[in-house]
Amino acid sequence: MTKLPRWADVVLVPLICLLIAFVFCGLLIAAIGQNPWVALTSMIQGSLGTQSGWGYTLFYATNFLLTGLGVSIAFHASLFNIGGEGQATLGGLGVAVACLFIPWPHWSLALLGSITLSALFGALWALIPAWLQAKRGSHIVITTMMFNFIAYALISYLLVNVLRPEGAMDPATARFDKAFNLPKLADIFGVMGIPFSKAPPANIMLFVALALAVATWALLWHTRLGYAIRAFGKQEKAAVYAGISPVRITLYALLLSGGISGLMAVNAVQGGAHRLVMNSVEGAGFIGIAVALMGRNHPFGIVLASLLFGFLFQGGAQLAMASDPVTGEQLKIPREVITVLQALVILFTGALPYMVQRPLEKLFARGGR
Amino acid sequence: MPSQANLGRQATAAPFAIELRGISKAFGPVQANRDINIAVPKGTIHGIIGENGAGKSTLMSILYGFYKADAGTILVGGVETAIPDSQSAIRAGIGMVFQHFKLVQNFTVLENIILGAEDGPWLGTSLARARRALADLSREYDLDVNPDAVVEDLSVGHQQRVEILKALYRQADILILDEPTGVLTPEEADHLFRILRGLRDQGKTVILITHKLREIMETTDNVSVMRRGTMVGTVKTAETNPEELAELMVGRKVLLQVDKDPANPGREVLRVENLRVMTEGVERLKGVSFSIRAGEIVGIAGVAGNGQSELLEALGGIAEATGRIVMNGVDLPLKGLNGQSRREAGIAHVPEDRQVLGLIMDFAAWENVGFGYQNDPKYQSGLFMNNGALRADTEAKMARFDVRPPIPTLAAKNFSGGNQQKIVVAREIERNPDLLLIGQPTRGVDIGAIEFIHKEIVALRDAGKAVLLVSVELDEIRSLSDRVLVMFDGQIMGERPPQTDERELGLLMAGMTETTA
Numbered sequence: 090m091t092k093l094p095r096w097a098d099v100v101l102v103p104l105i106c107l108l109i110a111f112v113f114c115g116l117l118i119a120a121i122g123q124n125p126w127v128a129l130t131s132m133i134q135g136s137l138g139t140q141s142g143w144g145y146t147l148f149y150a151t152n153f154l155l156t157g158l159g160v161s162i163a164f165h166a167s168l169f170n171i172g173g174e175g176q177a178t179l180g181g182l183g184v185a186v187a188c189l190f191i192p193w194p195h196w197s198l199a200l201l202g203s204i205t206l207s208a209l210f211g212a213l214w215a216l217i218p219a220w221l222q223a224k225r226g227s228h229i230v231i232t233t234m235m236f237n238f239i240a241y242a243l244i245s246y247l248l249v250n251v252l253r254p255e256g257a258m259d260p261a262t263a264r265f266d267k268a269f270n271l272p273k274l275a276d277i278f279g280v281m282g283i284p285f286s287k288a289p290p291a292n293i294m295l296f297v298a299l300a301l302a303v304a305t306w307a308l309l310w311h312t313r314l315g316y317a318i319r320a321f322g323k324q325e326k327a328a329v330y331a332g333i334s335p336v337r338i339t340l341y342a343l344l345l346s347g348g349i350s351g352l353m354a355v356n357a358v359q360g361g362a363h364r365l366v367m368n369s370v371e372g373a374g375f376i377g378i379a380v381a382l383m384g385r386n387h388p389f390g391i392v393l394a395s396l397l398f399g400f401l402f403q404g405g406a407q408l409a410m411a412s413d414p415v416t417g418e419q420l421k422i423p424r425e426v427i428t429v430l431q432a433l434v435i436l437f438t439g440a441l442p443y444m445v446q447r448p449l450e451k452l453f454a455r456g457g458r
Numbered sequence: 459m460p461s462q463a464n465l466g467r468q469a470t471a472a473p474f475a476i477e478l479r480g481i482s483k484a485f486g487p488v489q490a491n492r493d494i495n496i497a498v499p500k501g502t503i504h505g506i507i508g509e510n511g512a513g514k515s516t517l518m519s520i521l522y523g524f525y526k527a528d529a530g531t532i533l534v535g536g537v538e539t540a541i542p543d544s545q546s547a548i549r550a551g552i553g554m555v556f557q558h559f560k561l562v563q564n565f566t567v568l569e570n571i572i573l574g575a576e577d578g579p580w581l582g583t584s585l586a587r588a589r590r591a592l593a594d595l596s597r598e599y600d601l602d603v604n605p606d607a608v609v610e611d612l613s614v615g616h617q618q619r620v621e622i623l624k625a626l627y628r629q630a631d632i633l634i635l636d637e638p639t640g641v642l643t644p645e646e647a648d649h650l651f652r653i654l655r656g657l658r659d660q661g662k663t664v665i666l667i668t669h670k671l672r673e674i675m676e677t678t679d680n681v682s683v684m685r686r687g688t689m690v691g692t693v694k695t696a697e698t699n700p701e702e703l704a705e706l707m708v709g710r711k712v713l714l715q716v717d718k719d720p721a722n723p724g725r726e727v728l729r730v731e732n733l734r735v736m737t738e739g740v741e742r743l744k745g746v747s748f749s750i751r752a753g754e755i756v757g758i759a760g761v762a763g764n765g766q767s768e769l770l771e772a773l774g775g776i777a778e779a780t781g782r783i784v785m786n787g788v789d790l791p792l793k794g795l796n797g798q799s800r801r802e803a804g805i806a807h808v809p810e811d812r813q814v815l816g817l818i819m820d821f822a823a824w825e826n827v828g829f830g831y832q833n834d835p836k837y838q839s840g841l842f843m844n845n846g847a848l849r850a851d852t853e854a855k856m857a858r859f860d861v862r863p864p865i866p867t868l869a870a871k872n873f874s875g876g877n878q879q880k881i882v883v884a885r886e887i888e889r890n891p892d893l894l895l896i897g898q899p900t901r902g903v904d905i906g907a908i909e910f911i912h913k914e915i916v917a918l919r920d921a922g923k924a925v926l927l928v929s930v931e932l933d934e935i936r937s938l939s940d941r942v943l944v945m946f947d948g949q950i951m952g953e954r955p956p957q958t959d960e961r962e963l964g965l966l967m968a969g970m971t972e973t974t975a
Contacts, residue, residue: 311842316825316832323818329776330807330815331830332798454486 093450099390103383103438105445107397110437114430123422127413131420135407136400142407144274144289150399151291151356154298156377157395158305159211159350161386165309166342167322172218172233173350174374175240176211180351182244183210184358185252185365188265199269200293203355211351212344214240219343223336229343237374248367261366271360294356301349302388308345309388318342350374379435394438401431474536475500475632475663476521476552481530483516490516492687494530498632498680503654503664505674505695508684509707509904510875514667517684518634522554523547534632553625557637559617563610567603567620568592571627588627595626599656614761615646622653633657634665639673643761644932644964651677669905671700672933683707708906718916721940724752727924728773728893733781735768742768743779744948750893755915755925757939757956759932760967765948766928767810770897773926774807775800776815786892801830806886808879810897810928816882819871823861824852826870827885855884860910876907883911887918894918897928912938932960932967 093102115125136146156173163170170176183206193199218232248260257263271292278285309315321328321338329335358369376398383397384390405427412419474497481494491513498504508514519525521532523541531538534550541547547554561570568588577584592605603612603619612620618638625633635654639647654664654677666678674681675695682692683706690706704712728750735743743765750756758766771777775796783790785803790796800807807830809815817826828837828848837844837851852866859880861873870878879899886894896915900908915938919925929935935942936956944951944966951966965971 307842311845313832313838313843316828316843320818320821320829320832323820324814327815327818327829329795330774330797330809331832332775332795332801333832334795 093446093453097449097453098446099385102442102445102449103394105449106383106438106442107434109445110434113433113437117426117429117433118422121422121426123420124413128408128411128420128422130414131411132400132404132408135411136404140286141288142403144286144291145406146396146399146403147274147295148289148291148356148361148399149402150395151295151298151360152353152373153376153380153395153398154302154392155294155353155356156350156373157380157384157391158298158301158377158388159346159348159353160377160381161384161388161391162305162309162318162349163342163346164381164386165315165322166318166338167325168222168339168342168346169230170215170233170343170346170350171230171378172215172236172347172374173353173377174370174372175233175237176214176347176350177353177357177370177374178237178240178244179214180207180211180354181358181365181369182247182354183207183351184354185262188269188359189252189262193269196269196271200271200355200359203269203359204297204352207351207354208348209351211354212348214351215343215347216340219340219347222343223339241368244365245367248365252365259366262364264364265359269359270363271355290361292356292360294352294360297352298356299392301352302392305349306388314341350377353377376435379438382440383438397434398431401434405431473499474533476665477533477536478517478521479531479533481517481520481527481532483513483520483525483527489687491520491527494684494689496682496689496692498663498665500535500663501658501661502679503658503666503677505678505681506665506667506684507669507671507674507681507703507707509669509906510902511686511904512684512707513687514684515636518554518636518665518667521547521634522552548628548630551629551631553622553628553630553633555618555621555625555633555635555638557640559621561609561617561620564608566606566608567612567623568605570609570620571605571624575628591627592623595623598660599626600653601626613646614641615643615649618642618646618650619653630662632663632665634667636667637669638666639668639670640930641762643967644960645968647673671703674703675700685709704905708904710906712905712909716912716916716937718938719920721754721919723754723940724922726750727752727786728926729782729784730773731782731784733769733772733779733783735765735772735777735779737768737777742948743772745781746945746948746950747781748943748950748953750924750926752892752924753919753922754940755919755927755938757935757942758926758928758945759935759942759963760930760945762930764945764967766945767897768948769945770807770810770895770926770928773800773805773895774809797830798833801889804892806889806891806894808882808886808894808896808899810901812878812882817870817878820869822867822869823856823873823881824849824866826881827852827855827866829885831885831889855881855888858888859884859914874904875902876904879903879911880907883914887914890921891923893924893926895926895928898930899927900929900931900934932963936960936963 118125118128136142156177159173160170184203187203187206188199191202193202214236218229218236221227221232222229245260252262253260254263271294273287274291275285275287277293309319317333317338320331321333321335325335353373354369358365362369380391380394380398384394408422408427409424477497478494481491483491494517506514516525520527523543523546526542532541533539539550541550562573568585571592572584572588589605596602601619601623603616603623609617609620638650642650658664668674678695680692681695683690683703685707726749731747733743733746734741746769760766768777772779773783779792783792785805790803791799813819818829831837837848849866856864861877861880899911899915903911915925927938939956942954942956944963946967946969951971954963
């Protein structure tokens with residue numbers, strides 16, 4: 090059977106998928122009587138055209154990078170962890186505990202503390218489904234999904250009944266101590282003498298996440314554990330032959346997966362909201378699945394895919410407020426269209442690459458002779 | 459283009475049941491069939507022989523309508539016939555018996571036979587018609603099967619007869635059998651060949667695809683040899699010999715007999731006592747005891763599925779067992795999964811199914827060379843794996859075992875079966891184990907590589923190591939082993955010297971000892 094050259098498989102297929110998604114989005118926007126070209130340019134302007142836009146894009150990208158990495162590690166073990174949402178929610182609880190109850194002397198220690206606790210909470214939230222899968226064969230897709238709901242209910246309860254400051258009306262914790270605020274990109278670039286917008290919440294977690302991407306790559310392709318995870322994910326029976334314990338690998342892979350997903354809360358909660366609110370994850374756990382799929386479960390691909398989704402998120406938010414540059418009229422694109430747009434991109438890049446692969450293979454086979 | 463009438467006249471003149479002219483088929487850059495010409499005379503058994511990947515299966519798939527040829531024509535009974543799908547093949551009188559049977563396990567024989575050839579929505583009439591037809595066919599061809607038996611209760615040999623009956627019921631004049639004896643005992647294989655000869659004598663044409671030279675020599679009238687997608691030649695079986703056929707297949711002289719000195723057994727390396735394995739509530743290994751000494755090859759003969767796989771898996775630490783396994787005087791753990799502890803005890807294991815157990819097919823060759831030995835300090839450097847050392851080791855092994863192509867970064871799935879097996883054998887033998895477990899060492903491996911792998915096994919024995927050989931190829935067992943144990947239904951039926959008459963071994967393999975026979 091013919092196969093695509095690697096570069097085409099890795100670069101061309103996602104790009105074509107993306108293009109198809111954008112064409113469909115364009116048709117949709119045209120169908121509601123708006124100018125797709127104007128919509129696209131205002132999306133780009135809003136997300137990549139200004140420092141502030143870039144800051145927000147990178148902030149969202151950091152969220153998706155972390156959940157994407159988490160999903161991908163489980164994917165390599167052939168485990169479909171769709172519980173990133175719940176694990177990140179519990180990670181948020183870890184951040185809240187670290188920032189509300191421990192008097193750290195410095196933000197850096199607070200960061201270490203919240204990283205530790207959020208990873209721990211996220212990992213433990215993945216541990217129960219992992220254990221059920223490894224020991225009892227309960228399917229991980231079902232259990233992690235259920236644990237998303239349990240996480241949501243648990244956080245609701247805690248925010249309403251335990252963590253809500255007295256007299257507050259909304260189900261959220263008190264604001265964290267300002268001293269625990271993470272250095273923003275403006276602060277970091279400021280040290281190097283580069284001016285950057287102070288508005289967006291993008292912070293030092295961007296670099297932590299990038300470092301984690303490198304660490305994930307090293308783990309998967311340069312350590313024994315990564316070797317075992319990948320072998321187990323490809324052929325479970327063969328892994329047993331090689332003396333790799335399926336139980337242990339299932340547990341390790343999901344602990345790592347949940348832990349990294351949990352870290353997403355450090356960026357969103359400590360770096361962004363400065364307090365724990367309901368739905369602090371905002372779907373990043375699910376988008377992480379699309380990011381991992383589009384990035385072909387490779388950390389480098391995941392970095393690129395998370396940037397794309399950061400752009401969609403930020404650009405989409407801008408689109409709702411955009412106005413026509415010529416007439417100055419407000420674009421009448423309802424918020425829902427933006428959700429549809431993001432869904433289309435997920436659909437085409439995450440779920441339908443085969444639709445593109447086959448014709449492309451034929452094209453290459455013909456061109457090759 | 460000659461007129462139809464013209465072709466029709468040719469048909470009466472042509473004695474050929476099937477004629478292929480200039481058939482070519484490519485899969486992407488791989489030319490599976492190149493300008494194949496073959497003519498099969500009516501009423502003969504025609505063998506097609508060739509190494510794995512020579513293009514035999516592709517050719518037959520074209521004939522049966524699974525693939526469309528890029529070029530060439532097919533003549534059935536002298537008439538040019540298009541075969542776009544298997545329905546057309548059946549209409550043209552071609553029937554196929556696949557290596558892996560396509561029977562519904564919980565249907566009766568009769569239901570399986572009419573499946574897809576029902577007369578109408580009401581099954582009663584079809585079943586009655588099939589029952590009459592089946593009675594005729596059974597009488598005519600010595601194809602004795604109970605029409606009301608449920609298929610899953612039948613032995614493999616009988617299931618194969620159902621497949622043949624299925625084809626005959628569909629009025630097949632030309633019967634293609636793809637590696638039909640792989641799952642049969644020698645006894646069953648003999649019966650099959652009697653049936654095939656009977657079919658030929660009744661005027662049917664049989665095409666037999668196989669890689670076993672002996673079957674070709676015993677059964678066929680003519681044989682066509684394929685090599686790397688081309689037809690090397692067609693000869694009369696009576697005018698050739700196995701050596702010549704092997705040379706045609708491989709393209710060079712091949713040593714068919716294993717060249718070895720008598721064994722010189724030393725101390726006991728492995729002792730197995732009352733070993734039992736349960737899988738899914740069924741006892742597959744029912745109390746097996748034997749021992750292997752240093753410097754000998756013990757062969758386990760038996761039809762596939764009689765507990766040999768479970769024996770290998772228990773010894774290799776992949777399956778849980780009860781009883782005792784004593785290696786170099788030390789009891790090995792039997793509970794849980796113990797692949798790692800077996801390796802530490804000096805046991806190397808070439809599993810029966812390299813593509814399911816022995817290799818990670820998506821991994822590069824160099825990653826597979828470390829497979830099972832990923833904890834070996836020589837492949838580590840600190841926290842990380844020493845991928846460089848693995849690559850270097852792979853290059854050395856590829857050179858020594860002549861793995862082709864010698865590219866360490868190529869994924870295992872992109873090597874041929876023989877070269878995949880060489881990677882596994884190289885990995886396990888180069889550990890210099892005290893005991894080598896080796897299952898189906900040459901399944902799906904071409905003749906050239908078989909010769910090489912056999913030599914390596916004998917060399918390991920001569921170095922004073924113990925070898926446990928499991929194979930369903932009786933020839934392989936007899937030519938390699940120093941002692942032969944025959945397994946049937948999870949038990950060892952007896953031990954025989956390798957020179958034992960094939961018939962006697964065959965009876966043991968079918969569960970018949972002297973007392974019960």
